[in-house]
Amino acid sequence: MEKPLRKGWTTGACAAAAAASAWRALRLGGFADPVTIALPRGDCPSFALSRAERDGDAAIAGVIKDAGDDPDITHGAEIVVRVEAAAAGSGLLFRAGEGVGRVTLPGLPLAVGEPAINPGPRAQILDNMRAVAEPVDAVVTVSIPGGDKLARQTMNPRLGIVGGLSVLGTTGIVMPYSCAAWIHSIHRGVDVARACGLEHLAGCTGKTSEDAVRRLHGLDERAMIDMGGFAGALLKYLRNHPVPRLTIGGGFAKLAKLAAGEMDLHSKAAAMDLTLLRRLLAELTADPLLREQADQAVTAAQILKIAGDIPLGDLVARRARETALAVLAGGVSVDVVLFDRAGKTVGHAG
Numbered sequence: 001m002e003k004p005l006r007k008g009w010t011t012g013a014c015a016a017a018a019a020a021s022a023w024r025a026l027r028l029g030g031f032a033d034p035v036t037i038a039l040p041r042g043d044c045p046s047f048a049l050s051r052a053e054r055d056g057d058a059a060i061a062g063v064i065k066d067a068g069d070d071p072d073i074t075h076g077a078e079i080v081v082r083v084e085a086a087a088a089g090s091g092l093l094f095r096a097g098e099g100v101g102r103v104t105l106p107g108l109p110l111a112v113g114e115p116a117i118n119p120g121p122r123a124q125i126l127d128n129m130r131a132v133a134e135p136v137d138a139v140v141t142v143s144i145p146g147g148d149k150l151a152r153q154t155m156n157p158r159l160g161i162v163g164g165l166s167v168l169g170t171t172g173i174v175m176p177y178s179c180a181a182w183i184h185s186i187h188r189g190v191d192v193a194r195a196c197g198l199e200h201l202a203g204c205t206g207k208t209s210e211d212a213v214r215r216l217h218g219l220d221e222r223a224m225i226d227m228g229g230f231a232g233a234l235l236k237y238l239r240n241h242p243v244p245r246l247t248i249g250g251g252f253a254k255l256a257k258l259a260a261g262e263m264d265l266h267s268k269a270a271a272m273d274l275t276l277l278r279r280l281l282a283e284l285t286a287d288p289l290l291r292e293q294a295d296q297a298v299t300a301a302q303i304l305k306i307a308g309d310i311p312l313g314d315l316v317a318r319r320a321r322e323t324a325l326a327v328l329a330g331g332v333s334v335d336v337v338l339f340d341r342a343g344k345t346v347g348h349a350g
Helices: 012-027 119-132 145-149 180-195 207-215 232-241 252-259 274-284 288-296 300-307 312-328
Strands: 052-057 058-064 078-085 094-095 140-142 200-204 223-228 245-251 333-339 345-349
Touching: 012 052, 012 058, 012 078, 012 119, 012 140, 052 078, 094 119, 094 300, 119 140, 180 200, 180 223, 180 232, 200 232, 200 312, 207 223, 207 245, 207 333, 232 312, 245 312, 252 274, 252 300, 252 312, 252 333, 252 345, 274 288, 274 300, 274 312, 288 300, 300 312, 312 333, 312 345
Parallel strands: 094 140, 200 223, 200 245, 245 333
Antiparallel strands: 052 058, 058 078, 078 140, 333 345
């Protein structure tokens, strides 16, 4: 029997724990270590401190993020919170420290110029500081040492979040392989593009297809949505937040899964339907030799090569486009472009 995957804690939950402990040091005279917090869905995890320091009138606490069994790039990062008392009636103010980004583009749930500490984590920080002592009149500075380098591996630069990572987490819990942060970035990418007035977006499965689509349509970088295998996350969000035009770009095999009606194109989520490709090829040719060769093929790329000049790629693109249009339910013009590993177009529809 396989061991169940271990859940983890978001950067927001870690920040809330560090803030609560530092606030306790300021108001009650000692850090809580470990510190227990309450999360929105009733979970009450405890966190050991990685640091607990006094700096004049400020208290500083740190927590090492444990993302559980999720492949999160911030797993093992230290979330450091500095808390300083503020004037009575000022409420809770947030600042971005080292490794935490700032918002520079409209469309996000935070105003331009604000530290990239999302509303969910802000509420968790405030609630858990209130549980220690009220009123909460304080300045909270969140830092993630090394976060500026980690942020280069995220979509933050494209979203206009500069200087570091975002502090995320609506529930405070990281569910293994939910890829919530990636899906969150897809949604925010759409929001930013719409707020910037862009009318043509492109969702691509990887860097090769993204570069090829940009060359094909001459799109602004802000219009490019790195959807990876999460076609469903992009399409379902666009159904409720539409734009006039969408291009879907990806490798032949990935988008053949979309043609088969799959919304998650990752290899672990959906196997390649070679039977569908053989059937589509059979719609285009009656050549018995090609059909026999396709029956013996074990990859999508092999079937595409067997097809040769037969427009199998265009037919797959048409079927993928039909899937996308059905999810979008009208209002968005769609074209689908398929590429080989070298970035050469092997199918286009719409």
